[in-house]
Amino acid sequence: xxxxxxxxxxxxxxxxxxxxxxxxxxxxxxxxxxxxxxxxxxxxxxxxxxxxxxxxxxxxxxxxxxxxxxxxxxxxxxxxxxxxxxxxxxxxxxxxxxxxxxxxxxxxxxxxxxxxxxxxxxxxxxxxxxxxxxxxxxxxxxxxxxxxxxxxxxxxxxxxxxxxxxxxxxxxxxxxxxxxxxxxxxxxxxxxxxxxxxxxxxxxxxxxxxxxxxxxxxxxxxxxxxxxxxxxxxxxxxxxxxxxxxxxxxxxxxxxxxxxxxxxxxxxxxxxxxxxxxxxxxxxxxxxxxxxxxxxxxxxxxxxxxxxxxxxxxxxxxxxxxxxxxxxxxxxxxxxxxxxxxxxxxxxxxxxxxxxxxxxxxxxxxxxxxxxxxxxxxxxxxxxxxxxxxxxxxxxxxxxxxxxxxxxxxxxxxxxxxxxxxxxxxxxxxxxxxxxxxxxxxxxxxxxxxxxxx
Amino acid sequence: xxxxxxxxxxxxxxxxxxxxxxxxxxxxxxxxxxxxxxxxxxxxxxxxxxxxxxxxxxxxxxxxxxxxxxxxxxxxxxxxxxxxxxxxxxxxxxxxxxxxxxxxxxxxxxxxxxxxxxxxxxxxxxxxxxxxxxxxxxxxxxxxxxxxxxxxxxxxxxxxxxxxxxxxxxxxxxxxxxxxxxxxxxxxxxxxxxxxxxxxxxxxxxxxxxxxxxxxxxxxxxxxxxxxxxxxxxxxxxxxxxxxxxxxxxxxxxxxxxxxxxxxxxxxxxxxxxxxxxxxxxxxxxxxxxxxxxxxxxxxxxxxxxxxxxxxxxxxxxxxxxxxxxxxxxxxxxxxxxxxxxxxxxxxxxxxxxxxxxxxxxxxxxxxxxxxxxxxxxxxxxxxxxxxxxxxxxxxxxxxxxxxxxxxxxxxxxxxxxxxxxxxxxxxxxxxxxxxxxxxxxxxxxxxxxxxxx
Numbered sequence: 001x002x003x004x005x006x007x008x009x010x011x012x013x014x015x016x017x018x019x020x021x022x023x024x025x026x027x028x029x030x031x032x033x034x035x036x037x038x039x040x041x042x043x044x045x046x047x048x049x050x051x052x053x054x055x056x057x058x059x060x061x062x063x064x065x066x067x068x069x070x071x072x073x074x075x076x077x078x079x080x081x082x083x084x085x086x087x088x089x090x091x092x093x094x095x096x097x098x099x100x101x102x103x104x105x106x107x108x109x110x111x112x113x114x115x116x117x118x119x120x121x122x123x124x125x126x127x128x129x130x131x132x133x134x135x136x137x138x139x140x141x142x143x144x145x146x147x148x149x150x151x152x153x154x155x156x157x158x159x160x161x162x163x164x165x166x167x168x169x170x171x172x173x174x175x176x177x178x179x180x181x182x183x184x185x186x187x188x189x190x191x192x193x194x195x196x197x198x199x200x201x202x203x204x205x206x207x208x209x210x211x212x213x214x215x216x217x218x219x220x221x222x223x224x225x226x227x228x229x230x231x232x233x234x235x236x237x238x239x240x241x242x243x244x245x246x247x248x249x250x251x252x253x254x255x256x257x258x259x260x261x262x263x264x265x266x267x268x269x270x271x272x273x274x275x276x277x278x279x280x281x282x283x284x285x286x287x288x289x290x291x292x293x294x295x296x297x298x299x300x301x302x303x304x305x306x307x308x309x310x311x312x313x314x315x316x317x318x319x320x321x322x323x324x325x326x327x328x329x330x331x332x333x334x335x336x337x338x339x340x341x342x343x344x345x346x347x348x349x350x351x352x353x354x355x356x357x358x359x360x361x362x363x364x365x366x367x368x369x370x371x372x373x374x375x376x377x378x379x380x381x382x383x384x385x386x387x388x389x390x391x392x393x394x395x396x397x398x399x400x401x402x403x404x405x406x407x408x409x410x411x412x413x414x415x416x417x418x419x420x421x422x423x424x425x426x427x428x429x430x431x432x433x434x435x436x437x438x439x440x441x442x443x444x445x446x447x448x449x450x451x452x453x454x
Numbered sequence: 455x456x457x458x459x460x461x462x463x464x465x466x467x468x469x470x471x472x473x474x475x476x477x478x479x480x481x482x483x484x485x486x487x488x489x490x491x492x493x494x495x496x497x498x499x500x501x502x503x504x505x506x507x508x509x510x511x512x513x514x515x516x517x518x519x520x521x522x523x524x525x526x527x528x529x530x531x532x533x534x535x536x537x538x539x540x541x542x543x544x545x546x547x548x549x550x551x552x553x554x555x556x557x558x559x560x561x562x563x564x565x566x567x568x569x570x571x572x573x574x575x576x577x578x579x580x581x582x583x584x585x586x587x588x589x590x591x592x593x594x595x596x597x598x599x600x601x602x603x604x605x606x607x608x609x610x611x612x613x614x615x616x617x618x619x620x621x622x623x624x625x626x627x628x629x630x631x632x633x634x635x636x637x638x639x640x641x642x643x644x645x646x647x648x649x650x651x652x653x654x655x656x657x658x659x660x661x662x663x664x665x666x667x668x669x670x671x672x673x674x675x676x677x678x679x680x681x682x683x684x685x686x687x688x689x690x691x692x693x694x695x696x697x698x699x700x701x702x703x704x705x706x707x708x709x710x711x712x713x714x715x716x717x718x719x720x721x722x723x724x725x726x727x728x729x730x731x732x733x734x735x736x737x738x739x740x741x742x743x744x745x746x747x748x749x750x751x752x753x754x755x756x757x758x759x760x761x762x763x764x765x766x767x768x769x770x771x772x773x774x775x776x777x778x779x780x781x782x783x784x785x786x787x788x789x790x791x792x793x794x795x796x797x798x799x800x801x802x803x804x805x806x807x808x809x810x811x812x813x814x815x816x817x818x819x820x821x822x823x824x825x826x827x828x829x830x831x832x833x834x835x836x837x838x839x840x841x842x843x844x845x846x847x848x849x850x851x852x853x854x855x856x857x858x859x860x861x862x863x864x865x866x867x868x869x870x871x872x873x874x875x876x877x878x879x880x881x882x883x884x885x886x887x888x889x890x891x892x893x894x895x896x897x898x899x900x901x902x903x904x905x906x907x908x
Contacts, residue, residue: 026571026572032767042549075545142638162764314576315576315741
């Protein structure tokens, strides 16, 4: 496109034209790789409930919900109303706010382990601060995390996030694989990687660094590991190991807090020492938080003379986010949790039926209001089984594109859905129907992949 | 207070009562140490322009502006209007938005060095991602930063942020002092600390780690170092050193971008390779961004096959922040910058007059719409000169409290002001008058400190 053509097209505001110029200001044209799409991403014009319309005029059902962060879908009237009122009174002050107090009181009431809470601005900041709190409390430098697990963009937390076969090493002792080029070796040396849900190997690995490990970090239903639930005995084994070794068990529930009223942790008899939160608790606004044992969180208490962990943030606990989050979480009561989980269960049942009808070698994992489809007939049980190579990713992208362009359905780019409370049977039916069409259309490619894997 | 008394008081919503209960949910009762105050912080009820009213009914002039982030004060009508409209259309999508494109186009037009930009959620995230980009581009692990400089809460960036005499070491080779307990030695080993504005010592220190330093990070007017401008020849020397040593010169302009239309960097003939932004560019909403040379920012471009620096964020570039930020920065045009800087200059002149009238040994540093008062008669020229010990901090807190409670004036806790465009002569007069009263009242303590220092 030459410049004149481009500026004409930009005037018409098509996604193609906007993107064609956006690359001149933003590397690759986007600030979030999750929204990147070749040859160009769709640009959102408006959204309401579980429907999003792009600037090219196409309306789609949204099962991605801004990467699982909109528990009530888009522009929920109660949130819009409360936030509009707050905005008239200001969006941020160099003072405390009642909104923070009210929201802290609410969130800490939802799960027993959440004795004290502190707010930050993103899941990344929540995990980073939680790790720093664990180090400050134990005085030890290392963390241990699961291979393949996503925990935001703090470099210690992102080690081995996308580890692949060429570099991941033997399963008895997975390598600490850097995500970004230039990651200091010192960062890699301070992160022990274990295979999720594999008790014996994990404990062996932890034992090797027992005197240095400040915390064992897990997501109880790690999306990138395969959206597999942490086994009860695995979580118990980690808990017991941390009790024996002056370490903390810390949960990343940024995504999974939606699973129950009190988060995915509600399903386990042992409780994490600290928990990171984010996504849905912001009611659609930037948010992060971390919470846990009062004695551990005390490292942040500025009323102390020798403060172990000084920590602040310009926009942390801003009243816009606190107000939106409080309304959203009040609405996400036990009844709402039961309802969304039931709707999601129904969707999974209909998708399993579609898999049977199309006779394709696929399986589904998930928990609560989340599920993920795998390109294999048996449910994966480990990260390495769930790992998608380039060929598999290509087929997944074809499925996603088919759904996006032909069926007007938006999913998360791992072939996952994260439901909102405003999703009903009508949308579930369209999802099942759209998926069936996608499965039928791409059946030859799905089967070819499966044969190769065998 | 017993429980019944407390719940009665909470019903009445006084700051004292709310805080009394907040400590049961939040460590120390606040999520931001900047708003912490003994015996309790004030809770904000509403704010408009440059005035904030707390829930106890007291109205104050705001010279803190949420830690320098509200360039147009509170609830600016144009921002409220635009954001209210956007909110009706949704607060975040798993799609690109025109708001991001428009804002990226605007910001990159303000300064020549900002060739490409990426948005994140906070200044902390901006500095962290900028450092990771520098590592990815150079393939080297270390950073170098100035003693005492604040760059957010990423652990590498916060080394020696509050270094004090017992631990800071010799000035020829300042120690890498951890901020938080439990900071891994590996982090400290990867951060070289230099004395700001001291060319010879800094170059000597940099030379020692030349093969390992990915970037030299400076704030051009570092608030915590003393709100001193980086000298022209110092910045030039760092620039030249980084050219010779395959390293980048990166600026933290999260606070200082307000200084000129194109940031504090506008005053220097050499330009940074990368710049972190935040605070005012969010229009009152959580924001961060980093921008710079197209070839460096390319490490983030997701259209590449082997992406050097994969990076994403759920709320990055959300349309609420992008919309508020675009309106705020459009309004912060060259005329507005000139005006706010002139009003601030007038305020400094009146405060210098107050210092003369009260005959107290104080001095003022600053740039653009920011200034800071120091408890010494001559302007400090280094971090170690500007460093406040416990005794000095106690006097500063008395000055701040006098202003807050007696004069109804809010400042930043270093005795600094960061103006907004809605601050006028009326507020400047009240500031000068209030300060004069504060100086007179606390003159004996200020003088006693000065005598001790001599």
